[in-house]
Amino acid sequence: MDCLFCKIINKEIPAEIIYEDDQVIAFNDINPQAPMHALVIPRKHIPTTNEIPDEDTALVGHMVQVAAKIAKQNGYDESGYRTVFNCNTHGGQTVYHIHLHVLAGKPLGWPPYFDESLKQPVA
Ligand code: 5GP
Numbered sequence: 001m002d003c004l005f006c007k008i009i010n011k012e013i014p015a016e017i018i019y020e021d022d023q024v025i026a027f028n029d030i031n032p033q034a035p036m037h038a039l040v041i042p043r044k045h046i047p048t049t050n051e052i053p054d055e056d057t058a059l060v061g062h063m064v065q066v067a068a069k070i071a072k073q074n075g076y077d078e079s080g081y082r083t084v085f086n087c088n089t090h091g092g093q094t095v096y097h098i099h100l101h102v103l104a105g106k107p108l109g110w111p112p113y114f115d116e117s118l119k120q121p122v123a
């Protein structure tokens with residue numbers, strides 16, 4: 001399967017792995033958008049959050065717990081952090097193997113803007 005994140009799981013492509021267990025791995029994003037920007041991914045290939053089967057709800061919960069663990073290990077549990085799943089085009093998804101972004105280390109803007117040129121929320 002030609003999936004970038006499966007290749008990282010299989011160690012065919014290098015990554016700065018910061019956590020791994022039998023269900024998930026986490027590594028630093030190659031293009032960080034905050035002082036800490038990690039991605040938590042399941043070892044199982046699931047293309048988008050639209051395709052999470054009922055039997056994998058605990059897996060996705062585990063991804064969120066791992067994100068919290070990583071944030072805490074880096075000292076960001078109190079100051080706070082953001083976890084994000086992007087889905088499909090309007091969600092900004094570019095890699096079609098689900099991944100939970102974990103961002104921390106600076107105040108993160110809210111709401112997100114679809115139209116960067118307007119810098120205004122677009123309905
Ligand atoms: P998405 O846009 O799909 O939500 O997020 C994909 C993320 O994967 C992006 O933040 C991007 O910087 C990151 N990424 C893409 N290719 C690589 C890679 O080869 N290695 C690592 N570590 N991150 C990558």
Ligand code: ZN
Pocket residue numbers: 003004005006007044045046096097
């Ligand atoms: Zn994959």
